Amino acid sequence: MCGIVGYVGSRQAKTVLLxxxxxxxxxxxxxxxxATVETGVNLVKAxxxxxxxxxxxxxxxxxxxxxxxxxxxxxxxxxxxxxPFMACDQAVVIAHNGNIKNFxxxxxxxxNSGHQFSSQTDSEVIAHLTEEYYQGDLVDALGKAVKELDxxxxxxxLHPDNRxxxxxxxxxxxxxxxxxxxxxxxxxxxxxxxxxxxxIHLEDGDIAAVEADSVKIYAKGxxxxxxxxxxxxxxxxxxxxxxxxxxxxxIHEQPRIxxxxxxxxxxxxxxxxxxxxxxxxxxxxxxxxxYHACLAGKILIERLSGIQANAELATExxxxxxxxxxxxxxxxxxxSGETADTCAALDRQRQAGFYTVAVSNVxxxxxxxxxxxxxxxxxxxxxxxxxxxxFTAQLVTLLNMGLALPLKEPKRALDLTGELRALPARxxxxxxxxxxxxxxxxxxxxxxxxxxxxxxIFLPIALECALKLKEITYIHAExxxxxxxxxxxxxxxxxxxxxxxxxxxxxxxxxxxxxxxEVKARGVPVLAIAPEGEEDLEDLADRVILLPRTxxxxxxxxxxxxxxxxxxxxxxxxxLPIDNPRNLAKSVTVE
Ligand code: AGP
Numbered sequence: 001m002c003g004i005v006g007y008v009g010s011r012q013a014k015t016v017l018l019x020x021x022x023x024x025x026x027x028x029x030x031x032x033x034x035a036t037v038e039t040g041v042n043l044v045k046a047x048x049x050x051x052x053x054x055x056x057x058x059x060x061x062x063x064x065x066x067x068x069x070x071x072x073x074x075x076x077x078x079x080x081x082x083x084p085f086m087a088c089d090q091a092v093v094i095a096h097n098g099n100i101k102n103f104x105x106x107x108x109x110x111x112n113s114g115h116q117f118s119s120q121t122d123s124e125v126i127a128h129l130t131e132e133y134y135q136g137d138l139v140d141a142l143g144k145a146v147k148e149l150d151x152x153x154x155x156x157x158l159h160p161d162n163r164x165x166x167x168x169x170x171x172x173x174x175x176x177x178x179x180x181x182x183x184x185x186x187x188x189x190x191x192x193x194x195x196x197x198x199x200i201h202l203e204d205g206d207i208a209a210v211e212a213d214s215v216k217i218y219a220k221g222x223x224x225x226x227x228x229x230x231x232x233x234x235x236x237x238x239x240x241x242x243x244x245x246x247x248x249x250x251i252h253e254q255p256r257i258x259x260x261x262x263x264x265x266x267x268x269x270x271x272x273x274x275x276x277x278x279x280x281x282x283x284x285x286x287x288x289x290x291y292h293a294c295l296a297g298k299i300l301i302e303r304l305s306g307i308q309a310n311a312e313l314a315t316e317x318x319x320x321x322x323x324x325x326x327x328x329x330x331x332x333x334x335x336s337g338e339t340a341d342t343c344a345a346l347d348r349q350r351q352a353g354f355y356t357v358a359v360s361n362v363x364x365x366x367x368x369x370x371x372x373x374x375x376x377x378x379x380x381x382x383x384x385x386x387x388x389x390x391f392t393a394q395l396v397t398l399l400n401m402g403l404a405l406p407l408k409e410p411k412r413a414l415d416l417t418g419e420l421r422a423l424p425a426r427x428x429x430x431x432x433x434x435x436x437x438x439x440x441x442x443x444x445x446x447x448x449x450x451x452x453x454x455x456x457i458f459l460p461i462a463l464e465c466a467l468k469l470k471e472i473t474y475i476h477a478e479x480x481x482x483x484x485x486x487x488x489x490x491x492x493x494x495x496x497x498x499x500x501x502x503x504x505x506x507x508x509x510x511x512x513x514x515x516x517x518e519v520k521a522r523g524v525p526v527l528a529i530a531p532e533g534e535e536d537l538e539d540l541a542d543r544v545i546l547l548p549r550t551x552x553x554x555x556x557x558x559x560x561x562x563x564x565x566x567x568x569x570x571x572x573x574x575x576l577p578i579d580n581p582r583n584l585a586k587s588v589t590v591e
Contacts, residue, residue, distance in 0.1 A: 001071040001585040002097035003027035004083075004174070005191055006064075006156045006165040009182020009212050013037075013065035014058075020184065020191040021050045021067045023238060026383050026579070026586035027097075027187055028071025031082035035093045036062030037160045043093065045082035064163050064212075066156045066185075068095035071585040074103070075120035085124045087131035088115055091159050092141075094130065096123035097187055098153035098172045099590040106148060126155055134159065138166045139209045139218065146170065146207075152340065152590055154202075156185055167208045172589045173338050173366060176200040176208060176215055178228065183210050188338075188587065189362065190381050193235040200226045201364045229364050237380045245578045247384035247472070251564050252431055254389050255424035257379045258396050258557070262420045266400040269373060270307075270329055271355050280325040281308030283349075286333035287315055287341050287588070289387035289467060290394065293333055295460035296556055297398035303553060304412060305405035314342040317349075331357045335382055335390035336587040337365020344591055346371060359397060361390045375401065384579045385586045386471050388564045391464060392557050396423075399553060419551040423558075426548035430561050434569075437562065440527055440543050441569030449497045450475055451489060452563075453482040453515060455508035461556045462502050465563035472571040472581050482508075482515035493524040500566075501541070502559050503530035506552035516540055529562050531555060 003024025007016040013036040021032055032053055033045025038061040046053055050069055068083035075081035084095045100106070103122035106129065111117065115128040129145035130138070138159045146153065152171025158164070167174050167185055177184035177192035177199055184192050185208075192199060202208055202217065203226065209216045217226050243249035270282065282301065284294035294311035301309040307328075314332070332346035337360035347370050350356045358371035361379050368374040379393035399420075403413055444450060450469060454462035463479030470477050480489045482501070493499065499519050503512050516526055520540060528534070528541035531549035538544050545566075547558045571578045 001028055001073065001587060001589050003069040003187045003191065004066065004095040004097050004154060004156050004185070005187070006066045006167070006185035006210065007182070008064035008163060008165050008210060009179065010063055011182065013062050014060040016184070017065055017067035018050060018054045019194065020186055021069045023191040024187055025050055025069050026385055028069050028585045029580050030070045030072045030077040031079070032067070032069040033082045033084055034060070034065060034067035035084045035086070035158065036060045036065030037158060038062040039160065041086065041090060041093055041160055043084060043086055045079060045084065047077050047079050047082060064158065064165065066093065066095045066158055066165065073099055073590065074122040081119045081121050083123060085119065085121070085127040087127040089131055091161070092127055092131040092134060092157060093159070094123070094127045094155055094157045096126055096153060096155045097589060099151045100125060100149050100153065102150040126153070130157055136161065138162065138164065139207055142166045142168050143207050143218070154187060163211060165210045167202065167210065169202045169206055170204045171340065174202045174208075176202065176210060178215065181213055183212065183215060185210060189231055189233065190238045190383060193231070193233055193238055197231045197233070199229050199231055199364070201229070201369065202226070203369070231363065233381055238383055245384065245568070247386055247388060247568055247578050250382055250384055250389045251561065251568065253380065254392050254561060255428045255431070257389055257393050258427060259424040260378060261393060261396045261400065262423065264400070266375070266404040268404055269357060269375060269401060270405060280327055281310070283327045283330045284309060284311045284333060285314040285317055285330065285342060285345055287313065287339050289391045289464055290333040290335060290339070290342070292460040292464040292467070293391055293394035293398065295463070296395055296457055297333070299457045300399050300402045300553060301405065304402035304407055306408040307405055314339070314345040317345040327354055329355045329357050331359060332367050332371060333359045333394055334365070334367045335361045335377070335387055337362040337367040338587045338589050340589050340591045343367050343370060359394060361393065385581055385584050386468055386567070392560050395557050395560065416551055416553065419554055423550065423554055426550055426558060427561055429548050430558055430565070434565070436545060437565035438569040440545060441566045442573045443543065444498070444527065444566060445473060445475070445570040445573045447496060447498055448476060449492065450477040450500060451493060451497060452477060452479045452500045452502070453485065454502035454504070455482045455511055456504055456506060457553065457556050458502040458504045458508065458559060461559045461563060462500070464560060465500060465502070465567070468563055468567035469570065471584060472567055472576060472578050473574055474576065474582070475570070482512055485515060485518065490518070490522070493519060493522060495523050495525065498525035498527060501526055501528045503528055503534060503537070504552060505531050505549060505555050529559055
């Protein structure tokens, strides 16, 4: 949430910063601003999108500066509340990502000592506090200021006294991009790819002083060295590449990504059973789409290995589960690797002594640094707010993880090998049927409420379909276990509230048919998404989308792709901002 960027070098900072801000808009796009320094500070900010600000063509000379794209948390969306913030001396300037819980007390104190505030935000206190401590050394001043903050933060500060950017982090990310005679700072790697693949991820507690030809990092007042990492992502990976939206491009990348994942053999990842009889398998945690992948992962792991698995929302996992259960491993799923709730929950489990595994799409991200073991989903950078390729990559990665465990039926691995190999081509067949999805999607877009149903491993897909619809079409959609309809949700159904039914090929098939009949008996429109071979459904459902048939454990991957296409085309027909839906940010870095 919120993207912050910085540049120091010999190029015109304005152009570099605006380009980086555009790349980070998925972290927030309520308002934006930037500051550059030539002799004094030039600062421009507005409650607008980055491109609109760039189109203003303002004069902002200077070869170092900072920028910000905001997801409002404290203070409404106005120009005054946009970042960067300048302190009273018009010299200390900061951009912040995070949540300062004690800002009201700090603000009162600073106001009492004469500081004048221009915004309602929590962030502005950091500028005034830094100014309060500033005596010619910005590293010292920002270091003292952030010691007073309660809550997660990533801050970049500048002062026209020195051609230097100073960054401080605690709980929110900052990556330093390393160049020759120039360096960059950003909340996330995609902002850096155009310039460099060499990066350093700052650790909590770090203060970095970044100049054009030097980077110094301090922890607890001492100079420390942090490992350089090389990011293998190409700059084109974050571009639309001729597609109308990043979401559509990312949907279409799935066959290639899945081909790569299945070619990779997952090595043993689960530690031995050190808790003996009291052990309770593995726990999967995540938020949003990653949580839905956890729900599917639970079924995949249990069906393949017989090892018990549980899935929990990271947002609801406050307790250290060790008090009641001993898990052999706690697996945190996070596309971004920065979701504060998932990182915090996994960290609590780690501190309680559990073995932790991160399943993430972003090498070097926070979750990968806190877990004992990392398994990368390798879907490449995902820029659209709605998770698509990362979700199916998580499903296939979890299947691989299941296959790397001692299997209940070793022959099962052989059956799956052929089906896995055929999966990318089958997925491609779905993506090639754009018209069928677009037509069903236009029909769906005419409703105000939609209920998505599934059973077994298709329940997570129904939940994911509802989430996709909510996120990008703003249609109220709910995912519901098909068997639960009769226990309440059926009361919502009517000829103007349709059902999307995800049919499985496993033992849940008959029950799904019963659910569809019950729904149809009440005059409710039904769109069935089913494997080929279910042509008879055309007599029962109003619309049917048939998908290639595969192994029951792989069918959800195909169903997820169909759900993504439906949501995408529904949003397209409603003319909505698909890649940047209202109120949402891709990386949720505050709890
Ligand atoms: C998915 O479409 C959403 N944008 C959202 O639910 C997301 O999956 C969630 O915020 C978790 O993100 P993560 O995977 O990066 O942790």
